[in-house]
Amino acid sequence: MAQAHFSSSSDFVREIIEEHMKTNRFQGRVATRFPPEPNGYLHIGHAKSVCLNFGIAAQYGGTCNLRMDDTDPSGESLEYVESIINDVRWLGFDWEDRLFYASDYFEQLYQCAVRLIKNGNAYVCSLSADEIRERRGTLTEPGKESPYRNRSNEENLHLFERMRAGEFEDGTHVLRAKIDMASPNITMRDPVLYRIKRATHYRTGGQWRIYPMYDFAHCLSDSIEKITHSICTLEFENNRPLYDWILDQLKLDSHPRQIEFARLNLSYTVLSKRRLIELVGKGSVTGWDDPRMPTIAGMRRRGYTPDAIRNFCDRIGVAKNDSLIDMALLEHCVREDLNERAPRVLGVLRPLRLVIDNYPEDQVEEFECFNHPQNSAMGSRKVPFSRVLYIEQDDFQENPQRKFNRLGPGREVRLRYSYIIKYASMVKDEQTGEITEVHCTYDPETRNAPPPDGRKVEGVIHWVSAEHSISAEARLYDRLFQVANPLGEEGDFTKYLNPKSLERIDSCRLEPSLKGAAPGSRYQFERLGYFCVDPIDSSPGGLVLNRIVTLRDSWTKVASRENK
RNA sequence: UGGGGUGUCGUCAAGCGGUAAGACACAGGUCUUUGGAACCUGGACUCGGAGGUUCGAAUCCUCCCACCCCAGCCA
Numbered sequence: 001m002a003q004a005h006f007s008s009s010s011d012f013v014r015e016i017i018e019e020h021m022k023t024n025r026f027q028g029r030v031a032t033r034f035p036p037e038p039n040g041y042l043h044i045g046h047a048k049s050v051c052l053n054f055g056i057a058a059q060y061g062g063t064c065n066l067r068m069d070d071t072d073p074s075g076e077s078l079e080y081v082e083s084i085i086n087d088v089r090w091l092g093f094d095w096e097d098r099l100f101y102a103s104d105y106f107e108q109l110y111q112c113a114v115r116l117i118k119n120g121n122a123y124v125c126s127l128s129a130d131e132i133r134e135r136r137g138t139l140t141e142p143g144k145e146s147p148y149r150n151r152s153n154e155e156n157l158h159l160f161e162r163m164r165a166g167e168f169e170d171g172t173h174v175l176r177a178k179i180d181m182a183s184p185n186i187t188m189r190d191p192v193l194y195r196i197k198r199a200t201h202y203r204t205g206g207q208w209r210i211y212p213m214y215d216f217a218h219c220l221s222d223s224i225e226k227i228t229h230s231i232c233t234l235e236f237e238n239n240r241p242l243y244d245w246i247l248d249q250l251k252l253d254s255h256p257r258q259i260e261f262a263r264l265n266l267s268y269t270v271l272s273k274r275r276l277i278e279l280v281g282k283g284s285v286t287g288w289d290d291p292r293m294p295t296i297a298g299m300r301r302r303g304y305t306p307d308a309i310r311n312f313c314d315r316i317g318v319a320k321n322d323s324l325i326d327m328a329l330l331e332h333c334v335r336e337d338l339n340e341r342a343p344r345v346l347g348v349l350r351p352l353r354l355v356i357d358n359y360p361e362d363q364v365e366e367f368e369c370f371n372h373p374q375n376s377a378m379g380s381r382k383v384p385f386s387r388v389l390y391i392e393q394d395d396f397q398e399n400p401q402r403k404f405n406r407l408g409p410g411r412e413v414r415l416r417y418s419y420i421i422k423y424a425s426m427v428k429d430e431q432t433g434e435i436t437e438v439h440c441t442y443d444p445e446t447r448n449a450p451p452p453d454g455r456k457v458e459g460v461i462h463w464v465s466a467e468h469s470i471s472a473e474a475r476l477y478d479r480l481f482q483v484a485n486p487l488g489e490e491g492d493f494t495k496y497l498n499p500k501s502l503e504r505i506d507s508c509r510l511e512p513s514l515k516g517a518a519p520g521s522r523y524q525f526e527r528l529g530y531f532c533v534d535p536i537d538s539s540p541g542g543l544v545l546n547r548i549v550t551l552r553d554s555w556t557k558v559a560s561r562e563n564k
Numbered sequence: 565u566g567g568g569g570u571g572u573c574g575u576c577a578a579g580c581g582g583u584a585a586g587a588c589a590c591a592g593g594u595c596u597u598u599g600g601a602a603c604c605u606g607g608a609c610u611c612g613g614a615g616g617u618u619c620g621a622a623u624c625c626u627c628c629c630a631c632c633c634c635a636g637c638c639a
Contacts, residue, residue, distance in 0.1 A: 140565050184567040195637035214639045326575045329588045526598045555599045
């Protein structure tokens, strides 16, 4: 196993494994698997499972297989398979030659079903879906046995063969396990093992007319692959007795231990494949890879790093509590990683013209700027400076509010890496009253150095040279939903979509070094946040930057408090 | 109402009978040519509740309460 992302802390799953190692239950072997159904894109919740399964395998010197759990032809496709492969690999995991498909086991699975029938453990039921439901009983009442429950083994076998041969229409017959219609666990009330679906499977085509159900296919796939620990989410806890029952009836040597953990929930988004499909289908987002989506593809496009996501998965822990993780933790992990690796640059999102009255008209200076304030190994670059600059609109207030440490009438500020400037005057649009230009004077003695007289200025602001800067579009993303738990609120969850989750600004000005920035490359725009060159919409002629995450910003906190 | 789970700081989460880790968030502070980063400090007199066992309980026992999952020919 190439990767070595060991979890720093232990958890109950690892404790169980430790115990198995001690008692030699699996001869010291650890084999896990990540078994997605290829009917949608992977999201951050899947990443938790990927990290758990691959992480455990690596930690115990075992293996982790990637397995497509493709037992239901409707909705599954090659596109999804490819996206899953791509995403797991991008996250940094390697399954070597162990990419498997449940659909490759269809013949073996069929033979297992035949054995079950021969042993009198399964029967063909010819009730309709509705009739089966009616007889299943309720939470408090036992179910009723199917009238077909006592067909002879021969008849069952014959019928099952004919099901496979495609002699029956969808829904006319199913294969059921013969267990206990009175079981308090509804899963054990003669569960359906096979159904007829005359649908084309993306891999097996028209080869099969019957398809195994999850409960039948999953435990057997695990057993075939000699998985030792079958890690899944909490909602399958009720299915564990059936998982064990099937393997026990078939007397299979390889009998994995199923362990269930709590799935991830993240605040201000939804992590349910069905809901995400809905968002994509309704056009609420631009696609699976919309940077606002909690999908791996979306996060990748947004600019999140695999390291940040893996670190996040490590920090949230593994337990059995239903939890709702604060999005702030994910953002923290992203900032933590990007703070270290992203080169700093200057860029202005909403430009305000600033003229330095006493700076020579045609003079251009170049300032040496560090690419990283704490890491000199990342080098430096030269940024041109001239008489006319752009600064951030937010960095000037005509009547500065309390604690506003930026530019305003009568004030002095430092232009990052260059001079201290002093306010002189402003120009307003006569119609709108909007400030269109600010005039200042500069102090030549403060050229990228402290003022000789030691005076303090209001603060430091960023800038670009008007003439030398390049234009770009910025896409500022915010949380997808307005409420922490959209699925926990009244009514349709899409009601709570955040209408301001995307703001496009097409008039940004950036320092010229960004010209030709590679798609996917990430930068910190000083004082603003981390941005990623959009891998799809950006072009050499039209830079498009996705805001990955803002910098931690103590000013907006102060400002909102001051405004109360 | 049957069965299966879970309840420890705002959010996660350690703890496994010896007197409540850590992280994020939050609040103060130091430093700073990013209101960034870094660094320091603060916070659960208490572990869903009530009883009980014990010298000692978040940890063991009893009862109660709350929340989640299960009645797809989805996974």
